[in-house]
Amino acid sequence: QEQRSLTVRISREIQNLDPPFMTGTTDSNVLRAVFQRLVAYVPNKYEYELDAAEKMEQVSPLQIDFTLKKGQMFTGGYGELTADDVKFSFERYIRPDAEGKESSYKADWAALVEVQVHDTYTGSIILSKPSPSLWEVVLAGTSGLIQSRKAVEALGAEHSRTPIGSGPYMVTSFEAHRGLTLSRNPDFADYVPDYETVNLIYIANQKTAELALRAKEIDFTELSIDAAEELIGAEGITVEKRPGQRFVWMGMNMQKAPLDNLAVRKAIRAAIDVDEMVLAGYQGNAPRLNTMIPPGLLGHWSDAPVYQRNVDEARQLLAESGVTLPITLKLTLLNEPGFQNMGLVAQALLSEVGINIEIDQREAATFWSSGKGESGDDLELFFLRFNANPDPTYNARWFLPSQIGDWNWQRFDSAEFARIQDESGSNLDRDSRVQQIIELQKLMDESASMVWLTNEVFALGYQSSVQPAFLPDGNNWQFPYFKAI
Amino acid sequence: MLVIVVLLNMVPGDPATALLGPMATPEYAQRFIAEMGLDQPIYVRLWKFFSQVAVGNLGTDVISGRSVNAIVWNALPHTFALALASMGLACLIGIPAGVYGAVHKGSIGDTLMAMVSVVFVSVPSFILGIFLLIVFSVMLNWLPVLGVSDNATLGDHLVRMILPTVALALGWIGLIARLVRTSMLEALGQNYVRTARAYGLRENMIHYKYALKNAVIPTLAIIGMGIGRLLGGAVLIEIIFARQGLGSVLYDALQARNFSVLQGSVFVVVVIFVVVNLLTELSYSFFDPRIRYNRR
Amino acid sequence: MTTGTSVRLDNASVVFLNVIRALDGVSLEIKAGETVGVVGESGSGKSTLCRLLVGLTLPTGGDAQIMGQSVKTALKTDRKAFRRQIQMLMQDAVATLSPRITIGGLMMEAVAIHGLDRQETEARIHTLLERLRLPVSILDRYPHEISGGQARRVGVIRALLLRPSVLVADEPTAGLDVSVQGELLNLLLEFQREMNLTFVMVSHNLHVIKRVTQRTIVMYLGQIVEDAPTATLFKHPAHPYSTTLLSTNPLLSAGGASNAIILQGEVPSNAKPPSGCRFHTRCPVAQPTCSKTMPELTRTEAGSLVRCHFPYSLALPGAHQDT
Amino acid sequence: MGLALVAAILFIAIFAPFLAPYDPNKLDVINRLAGPSAEHWLGTDQLGRDLLSRHIYGTQVAMTVALSVIALALLIGMALGILSAYVPGPVERLILIAFDSFSSFPSVILAMAAVAVLGSSMPMLIIVIATSLVPHFGRVARAQVLSVMNEPFVEAERVFGASQLRILVFHIVPNILAPLIVIASLDIPIVIAIEASLSFLGLGLRPPLASWGGLLQDGYQNMSKALLPVLISSAALAIATLAFTMFGEALRNAIDPRSARRPD
Amino acid sequence: MTEPLLSIQNLRLTAQTDRGTASILRGIDLTVERGRILGIVGESGSGKSSLVSTIMGLLSPGLNAEGSVKLDGVDLLTLGSSKMQALRGNKIAMIFQDPMTALNPVFRVGTQLVDVVRNRYPGVSREEAVKRASDALVKVGLSDPERRMKDYPGQLSGGMRQRVMIAMALLCQPDILIADEPTTALDATIEAQIIDLLRRLRNEFSGSIIFISHNLGTVLQLCDEVAVMYGGHLVELGAVRDVLAQPLHPYSRALIGCEIDDQPLDVPLAFIPGKVPETVDNPPGCIFAPRCNYAAEVCTRVMPPLRAFEGQLAACARLEDIT
Ligand SMILES: Nc1ncnc2c1ncn2[C@@H]1O[C@H](COP(=O)(O)OP(=O)(O)OP(=O)(O)O)[C@@H](O)[C@H]1O
Ligand SMILES: Nc1ncnc2c1ncn2[C@@H]1O[C@H](COP(=O)(O)OP(=O)(O)OP(=O)(O)O)[C@@H](O)[C@H]1O
Numbered sequence A: 001q002e003q004r005s006l007t008v009r010i011s012r013e014i015q016n017l018d019p020p021f022m023t024g025t026t027d028s029n030v031l032r033a034v035f036q037r038l039v040a041y042v043p044n045k046y047e048y049e050l051d052a053a054e055k056m057e058q059v060s061p062l063q064i065d066f067t068l069k070k071g072q073m074f075t076g077g078y079g080e081l082t083a084d085d086v087k088f089s090f091e092r093y094i095r096p097d098a099e100g101k102e103s104s105y106k107a108d109w110a111a112l113v114e115v116q117v118h119d120t121y122t123g124s125i126i127l128s129k130p131s132p133s134l135w136e137v138v139l140a141g142t143s144g145l146i147q148s149r150k151a152v153e154a155l156g157a158e159h160s161r162t163p164i165g166s167g168p169y170m171v172t173s174f175e176a177h178r179g180l181t182l183s184r185n186p187d188f189a190d191y192v193p194d195y196e197t198v199n200l201i202y203i204a205n206q207k208t209a210e211l212a213l214r215a216k217e218i219d220f221t222e223l224s225i226d227a228a229e230e231l232i233g234a235e236g237i238t239v240e241k242r243p244g245q246r247f248v249w250m251g252m253n254m255q256k257a258p259l260d261n262l263a264v265r266k267a268i269r270a271a272i273d274v275d276e277m278v279l280a281g282y283q284g285n286a287p288r289l290n291t292m293i294p295p296g297l298l299g300h301w302s303d304a305p306v307y308q309r310n311v312d313e314a315r316q317l318l319a320e321s322g323v324t325l326p327i328t329l330k331l332t333l334l335n336e337p338g339f340q341n342m343g344l345v346a347q348a349l350l351s352e353v354g355i356n357i358e359i360d361q362r363e364a365a366t367f368w369s370s371g372k373g374e375s376g377d378d379l380e381l382f383f384l385r386f387n388a389n390p391d392p393t394y395n396a397r398w399f400l401p402s403q404i405g406d407w408n409w410q411r412f413d414s415a416e417f418a419r420i421q422d423e424s425g426s427n428l429d430r431d432s433r434v435q436q437i438i439e440l441q442k443l444m445d446e447s448a449s450m451v452w453l454t455n456e457v458f459a460l461g462y463q464s465s466v467q468p469a470f471l472p473d474g475n476n477w478q479f480p481y482f483k484a485i
Numbered sequence B: 001m002l003v004i005v006v007l008l009n010m011v012p013g014d015p016a017t018a019l020l021g022p023m024a025t026p027e028y029a030q031r032f033i034a035e036m037g038l039d040q041p042i043y044v045r046l047w048k049f050f051s052q053v054a055v056g057n058l059g060t061d062v063i064s065g066r067s068v069n070a071i072v073w074n075a076l077p078h079t080f081a082l083a084l085a086s087m088g089l090a091c092l093i094g095i096p097a098g099v100y101g102a103v104h105k106g107s108i109g110d111t112l113m114a115m116v117s118v119v120f121v122s123v124p125s126f127i128l129g130i131f132l133l134i135v136f137s138v139m140l141n142w143l144p145v146l147g148v149s150d151n152a153t154l155g156d157h158l159v160r161m162i163l164p165t166v167a168l169a170l171g172w173i174g175l176i177a178r179l180v181r182t183s184m185l186e187a188l189g190q191n192y193v194r195t196a197r198a199y200g201l202r203e204n205m206i207h208y209k210y211a212l213k214n215a216v217i218p219t220l221a222i223i224g225m226g227i228g229r230l231l232g233g234a235v236l237i238e239i240i241f242a243r244q245g246l247g248s249v250l251y252d253a254l255q256a257r258n259f260s261v262l263q264g265s266v267f268v269v270v271v272i273f274v275v276v277n278l279l280t281e282l283s284y285s286f287f288d289p290r291i292r293y294n295r296r
Numbered sequence C: 001m002t003t004g005t006s007v008r009l010d011n012a013s014v015v016f017l018n019v020i021r022a023l024d025g026v027s028l029e030i031k032a033g034e035t036v037g038v039v040g041e042s043g044s045g046k047s048t049l050c051r052l053l054v055g056l057t058l059p060t061g062g063d064a065q066i067m068g069q070s071v072k073t074a075l076k077t078d079r080k081a082f083r084r085q086i087q088m089l090m091q092d093a094v095a096t097l098s099p100r101i102t103i104g105g106l107m108m109e110a111v112a113i114h115g116l117d118r119q120e121t122e123a124r125i126h127t128l129l130e131r132l133r134l135p136v137s138i139l140d141r142y143p144h145e146i147s148g149g150q151a152r153r154v155g156v157i158r159a160l161l162l163r164p165s166v167l168v169a170d171e172p173t174a175g176l177d178v179s180v181q182g183e184l185l186n187l188l189l190e191f192q193r194e195m196n197l198t199f200v201m202v203s204h205n206l207h208v209i210k211r212v213t214q215r216t217i218v219m220y221l222g223q224i225v226e227d228a229p230t231a232t233l234f235k236h237p238a239h240p241y242s243t244t245l246l247s248t249n250p251l252l253s254a255g256g257a258s259n260a261i262i263l264q265g266e267v268p269s270n271a272k273p274p275s276g277c278r279f280h281t282r283c284p285v286a287q288p289t290c291s292k293t294m295p296e297l298t299r300t301e302a303g304s305l306v307r308c309h310f311p312y313s314l315a316l317p318g319a320h321q322d323t
Numbered sequence D: 001m002g003l004a005l006v007a008a009i010l011f012i013a014i015f016a017p018f019l020a021p022y023d024p025n026k027l028d029v030i031n032r033l034a035g036p037s038a039e040h041w042l043g044t045d046q047l048g049r050d051l052l053s054r055h056i057y058g059t060q061v062a063m064t065v066a067l068s069v070i071a072l073a074l075l076i077g078m079a080l081g082i083l084s085a086y087v088p089g090p091v092e093r094l095i096l097i098a099f100d101s102f103s104s105f106p107s108v109i110l111a112m113a114a115v116a117v118l119g120s121s122m123p124m125l126i127i128v129i130a131t132s133l134v135p136h137f138g139r140v141a142r143a144q145v146l147s148v149m150n151e152p153f154v155e156a157e158r159v160f161g162a163s164q165l166r167i168l169v170f171h172i173v174p175n176i177l178a179p180l181i182v183i184a185s186l187d188i189p190i191v192i193a194i195e196a197s198l199s200f201l202g203l204g205l206r207p208p209l210a211s212w213g214g215l216l217q218d219g220y221q222n223m224s225k226a227l228l229p230v231l232i233s234s235a236a237l238a239i240a241t242l243a244f245t246m247f248g249e250a251l252r253n254a255i256d257p258r259s260a261r262r263p264d
Numbered sequence E: 001m002t003e004p005l006l007s008i009q010n011l012r013l014t015a016q017t018d019r020g021t022a023s024i025l026r027g028i029d030l031t032v033e034r035g036r037i038l039g040i041v042g043e044s045g046s047g048k049s050s051l052v053s054t055i056m057g058l059l060s061p062g063l064n065a066e067g068s069v070k071l072d073g074v075d076l077l078t079l080g081s082s083k084m085q086a087l088r089g090n091k092i093a094m095i096f097q098d099p100m101t102a103l104n105p106v107f108r109v110g111t112q113l114v115d116v117v118r119n120r121y122p123g124v125s126r127e128e129a130v131k132r133a134s135d136a137l138v139k140v141g142l143s144d145p146e147r148r149m150k151d152y153p154g155q156l157s158g159g160m161r162q163r164v165m166i167a168m169a170l171l172c173q174p175d176i177l178i179a180d181e182p183t184t185a186l187d188a189t190i191e192a193q194i195i196d197l198l199r200r201l202r203n204e205f206s207g208s209i210i211f212i213s214h215n216l217g218t219v220l221q222l223c224d225e226v227a228v229m230y231g232g233h234l235v236e237l238g239a240v241r242d243v244l245a246q247p248l249h250p251y252s253r254a255l256i257g258c259e260i261d262d263q264p265l266d267v268p269l270a271f272i273p274g275k276v277p278e279t280v281d282n283p284p285g286c287i288f289a290p291r292c293n294y295a296a297e298v299c300t301r302v303m304p305p306l307r308a309f310e311g312q313l314a315a316c317a318r319l320e321d322i323t
C-alpha cells in the first residue's frame, strides 16, 4: 500500500477520547475511526451495516441479540474483542464509574437494563422499554463504540488520551492544542483504509483554515459559507455545500410580557421577512426552514405554513393585542456574523410596525447559558440553533416543559406536547410515529413562539485529490472511508 | 493577581454548555460544575487553588483530565520561542532604526520611519498577521500558512515561525525604534556626548557605544513592562497562525469556561511577568553600573 | 531695637536615611535683628540648617526654636502664624516659583492663604515692585518668562508681604552676575534694617559674607567649626578650615598673587565621618590627638566660638589683611 | 499636520450626521458588497449599508469611546497615582500591586473576561478598556507627583504657608497634567486598537453601531469577496493613529520646554 | 613675527528663533599666541561659551557662523566635519564646566581615557594606552590610578572627575586647550586645588589655553591676557594685569567695580543698572551705551571697533574722553 497521508483541520481541540466522556463531534470523529461498533454507518448515509457483529437481531421490542465476528483484536496487545467487552462498554453509560463519574451520554442508553453475555462471542441487549431510535442513533453512533475492558481498567485516566480500539485506525500521537495523528491499524481485517495516516490539526480560526486549504497545507476542512462561496472554482479545490441539519429559529419568551400575548407573537411572526433575513445572514446560500425538522429527516412536516411578511396584518394584530406601541424588545444572539446580520434585518423590519429591537449580542459561553435558570426569565427575543438528530423524538425533547430553565428558552409549556413526545419515544411503528412528530410541530406552530428561519447549509472544502466520506449532517466524518483519487 | 482570579471566577457560563451548547444534558453540566467546584463559594475555590499552587500544583483540567501543569508546560516553549524570536527580531531592527532616526533627526528617512513605526505600533498585530498571510502565503505562496509543523524538522519549524514572528515583531520594532530614538536624542544632548565629540571620537563610536548604552536603559524598562502586551498580541497571533501556546491556551480556556485551566494559566502568566520584570531589573545593572555600585 | 533671641538651635541634628549626618549637634543662638552669614564646603549642611529653621526638615535630634517656640509645635498649633514669622529665599529662585501661575497670582496667594486684606496687599505689592525696580507688567508674566535676577526679587516680595521677623536666604546671589548681585544685596540690607529682620544668609561668596553680615558661622561636615563676628573671622580665623577657606578667596586687590593654602585629599562623606576632629584628614596642622577626640565648640579670647584643639595654629598667609 | 488631522477627525466625529450621505444603518441587502460607485463612494458592506457613512459614524463612535476611556483612565489613574505618592505604606503598596497585576495581564484577555462578566455595552466597554489603561496613567502620575513633590516651588509654597490640599490642587496637579495629557493623546490609538481587537474577537460594541473595530471585523469576514472594506477600515485606523501620535508628540514638544529649547 | 596660533576675524554667530534672528556673536576679532593663557570674562549670556563652541566646531545645528577662525592658518569654519573631527582631540581639546555630567556615567573612567588615547594616537597598543592613561591620572594628582581607572564616574567626587577631565586633555597634548568655567561647580577648597593644578601643569602644555571664568581673581592668578565680552562683542583685550588694574572700557570698569572685594563697608554695593542686551535686539550704536555712565550722542550711532589704546585694546568711542 502507498504511504498516503491525509491532513484534516479540526476547529476545536480534542478534549477527551474516552467514549462515555467525549465532548463533541471532534472527539467522536476520532473515536469512530478507532473503535468498532456492533453496526456502523456505511459511507455517506445514515444506513448501517454490520461492523463488529457477525449477526444481529431485534428479537423482541425489548431484546436484541448479537454475535461477534471472531479474531477482532484490540491494539496494543489487549486481546480479542468479546461479548464481555460489549457488556462493559454499554453498561459504563448507565452506571457511575469507581470515582462516581457519570457519562454525559447516559440518556442514550436510558432504556438499557443490561447486556447478557452468553459466551465469548454472543450476548443479548436487554431493554426496559421499546426504543425506536436505538439502532440508528445509539448502536451505530458514538455511544455504541466497543472498548476493551482490559485496556480501560489497565490504563485508567490515561485511556482518555490513548484510546485502545479494534477499529481501522489507531491514535499514534496526540499533542494538546495541536492535534492528533491516526495511523492504520494493521490488524484490522475488514477493509484497508486508503490513507496510511490521518493528521488532525487544530486551527480555530476560519480564515486561517481557508488560507491553509488554498495553500494546500490541509486536505479537508469545514468552511464558513462565505469562504465556501469564495473558494468555488479555486484550482484543485472541491467545495461541497448541502442543506444543513441544524435548525435555526427566532424564539420568543412566552412568559415575558408582552410576549405572553399570542397576538403580539403572531404580529412579530407576520412582521418579519424570513427570506430577507436568511439572505442577509447566509448570503443567499441557505434554504428557508418552515418547521423544526429539516427536510430529509424523519418526521419533517412538509405542509408546514410558509409565513410571508404582512405588515398590515402585523399592525392589526398589534392593535388587537392591546399593547401600547412602540414596544422595545431585547434580541439576544450569538456573536456570529450570520446571526448579527439577521438581527440587524429583524431590527429594521420590526421597527416598521412599532417594535424597537435592542440587540444583545453575547459571546458563546455567555450566550449558551442565557436561557438557564433565572436569567432565562429575562429573555425576550432570541436566535437559537440546535443540531438535528436523526431521532425526531430526541429533537423535540428540548421543547418540553421540563426543559424550561434549560433549553426551552421560549418557555413553551404544553402538557400535550410532552405527552405526545413521550409516546413517540417508544413507538416502534414508523408511520404513526411520523404523525406524532408532525403533531408536535403543529403544536409549536400554534404557539407562535418560534419563527423558523433556516436549516443552514454546511460547507466542506477539500483538495480535489480527496474523496471524503461523511454523514448527511456534515459533522460526522468517516475517516476510514476517505479515498485518494 | 487575586483580583484577576476573582474576576475570572465571576465570568458567567459553565464549561459544559460552553463546550457543547445545546447538546449538554443537565447531568453533563452538573458533572463539570461539581468537579470544578463551581458550586462552591468563591473564597473556597480561591483557597483551594492557592493552597495547591503553593505546592506547585496548578490543578487538573476537568474536561480532558490532564494536569494543568502539563498543559501549561506544553504550551510554554512555543510561546517562549515566539516571544523571544520576535523580541530578538524587534531589537535587531528596532535599535538601529531608532539610532538612525535620532542621528538623522528630521531627515526623510526619519520621518518615514516615524510614520511606519506609528502604524506598526498601533495597528493590532492580528491585522498585520492577516495581511502578511494574504501577501506571503496566498498571493506569493512563499511561506506556509500554519505556524507549526508536524514533520518536526528544525528547518520546517523555523520556516513556519517566520510569519508569526514578523507579525508579532512589527509592533515592537515600531515601539523600540521610537523608544530608542527618544532616549538616543536625550543621550545625544548630554554633556558626555559633547565631551566625546570634543575629544574627536568618531561619530559611529559616539552613537553606538557612548550614547546607545545610556539610551538602552530607559528602553529596557518599557520592554519589561510590555511583556503583558506581547502576550496579548501572542493570543491573537497564535489563533491566526494556528500555533499552540500559552496565548491560545488562555483564549480557549476562557472561551470554554474551563476555569481550572484558566486559573492555572493566568497564574503562570503573572509569574512570568514578575520574573521578566526581575530579569529586566537585573539587566539594568548590566547596562547601568550606577545601580551596581550603589547597591554595594 | 528688640534684642530678644530670635532663632535658637539646641544640639539639633538631622540624619537622613539613618546614615547621612547632614547636621550633627548644632547649637546656635541668633538675636533679633542680627545678620548672620553661613559658609562652608558643599554638603556641609548649610541648606539643611536653613530648612531646619523654616520647618521644611524636622530635627531628628535636639530642637529648633523660632521666637521662643519650638518649630515642631508651632507647625502643629498654628502653622500659618509660624509661616508669617519666618520666611525663606531658596537657592534656585526661578524654580521656587510655581510654573503655571502668574507672578501676580503667586503674590496674591498671600491673600488667599493668610487672609490679608486684598486692597492693602495690592498696594504693598505695587510699592515693593517699585522699590525693587520691577515693572508692573511682570505681574502678568509666568515664571519662565522672567530672568533669574527678577525671579529673586519676586521671591523677596513674596517673603516680605508676610512681614516676617526672620528671613533666611540660601545663596541668594548664586547664579547672578556680579553686575546685579550688588543691587539685590543692597535692597535686602535696606529691608533688613527697616524691618529689623533677623537675617540668616548662606553664601559661597566670602566677599559677600564679609560685606553683608555681622556674624559668620563656618560649617564643615554637618558641624559648626567656627562662629565669630565677621570682622574678627576675616582678620583672625581661629579654625584651620576657616583659614584655608579664606585663603582660597582670590582678591583682585592682591594683584594676582596667590596665597591659597592647598588642601590635600577630598571632602569625606558625612555618612562615614572621620573619627575625632572631622577636619583632621585634610588639616595641614593636625596633631595625633585630632584623630582621637572630637574638640568641643569653645570660646576664644577674641570672642569666637571654635571647634579645634589648636585654634589659631594656621595663620592666614600673605599680608593683605586690612588691619 | 498632527493637529490638522486630529481637528479633521474631531470635526468628522462631531458633525457625522451632517456629513454622512446615508443613514449608516440603512439596509439594502440586494446591493450588498457593492464596489465604489457614484451613490456609494466607498461601496457597501455585506448588508448593503453605505460604507462611507458607516466610517463617518464610526469616527464618532471611535472618538466617543476613545475620549471617554482616556478621560476615565486619566481621572482614576491620576487619583490613584497621587494617592500612592502621597500615602506611603500599605496604601501605596496595595495600589502598586494592583497596577502591576493589571498591567501584567494582556489587556485583551482582561477585557475578554470582563466583557464576558459584564456584557458588552458602550459604557461597559469604556470601563473595561479604561481599567486596563489606569495603571499606565497611574504610574506616570505617581512618578510625576514624586518628582514634582520635591521641586523647590512646592517647598517654597509650603514655607509660604500653603496647605497640603492647596499645594496639591494649585501647584502639583497643574504641573503633572501636561505629561499626562501627552500620554492621553498617545494612548488614544491604543484604545482604538483594543476596541478593534475586541470587535475582532466578537466582543465589541453591539451592532448595528458602526465602530471602526466592528467595521474591520465585518470587512475581514467578507475579505474574500471584497478586499476594499477591510483596507478602508485599516486605513481609517492607521490614519487616526498617526494623527493622534503626531499630535501627541507635537504636544509633548510644545509642553516640555526642555525638548522645545533643544534646537536639534 | 610668527603667525598667531589662533586668529579669529569678524566672527559672527546667528540663530533663527521664534522672535527673529538672534545675534549671539556680533563680530569678534581675537588672536591667541602660542603658549599663552587667555582669560575670557563677561556677563552671563555675553557669548563666551558660544565663542569657544564655534572654535571647537561643536555648534548646535541651526546656528550659523560667519567670518574666519584660523588655527595655524587653517580656517576651521570651512573645514569639513570629518576633518574638524580629526582636529578635535588632536589640536584642540576642551574641559567643560560641569564635571558631574561631562563624563559618561555608564563607562569606566579607564575606558573613556583609553578610547581618547587610541583615537588620538591610532597606532598605540591597548597596554600602552592604558599605561599612558594611568600616568596622566598620576600627573593630575590622583593616587591609586589603577583603581580609579576601574571606577565609574559616579564613584568619584567632583574634584576627582574634573581631574580626570584634565588628564584627558593632557593625554591629547592639544595645541589649544579650552576650559569653560572648569571650577564653577566645585567647592572653594577643591577649586583652589584645581587652579593650583592647572597652574603647575602649564609647563606640560606647549600649547595655549583659553580659560573662561566668572571669577576675576582666578583669571588674574592664572592668565596672561584677558578678553572682556559684552553682548556678543569683545569690548576689551589686553594683558591681564593691565586690564584688571586699569580697565579702559566703561563696561570693564563697571564690571571690576562691582567686585565686592576690598571696598569700605559703609557704602552701598556697586552694580550696573539696566538690562543685559538681548540677542534678538540690534541697536545701531554701542551695545553698552544704554547702561553706560559715559554714553554720549556718538555712542548711539555705530558700534565702535576694537582699537589700540595705551597698550590695550578696547571698543569704545570715547576712550580719550574718559580716561
Ligand atoms: N533629603 C535628603 N536625603 C538624603 N540626604 C540629604 C537630603 N538632603 C540633604 N542631604 C545630604 O545632607 C548633606 C548636607 O546637605 P546640604 O544641602 O545641607 O549641604 P549644603 O551645605 O547646603 O551644600 P551646598 O553648598 O552644595 O548647597 C549632603 O551630604 C546631602 O547629600
Ligand atoms: N542655539 C542657540 N539658539 C539661540 N540662542 C542661543 C543658542 N545658544 C546660545 N544662545 C544665546 O546666546 C547667548 C550667549 O550664550 P553663551 O552660552 O555663549 O553665554 P555665556 O557667556 O557662556 O554665558 P554663561 O556665563 O551663562 O555661561 C545667550 O543669550 C544664549 O541664550
Ligand SMILES: [Mg+2]
Residues within 6 Å of the ligand: C046, C047, C048, C091, C170
Ligand atoms: Mg545648599
Ligand SMILES: [Mg+2]
Residues within 6 Å of the ligand: E048, E049, E050, E180
Ligand atoms: Mg557659558
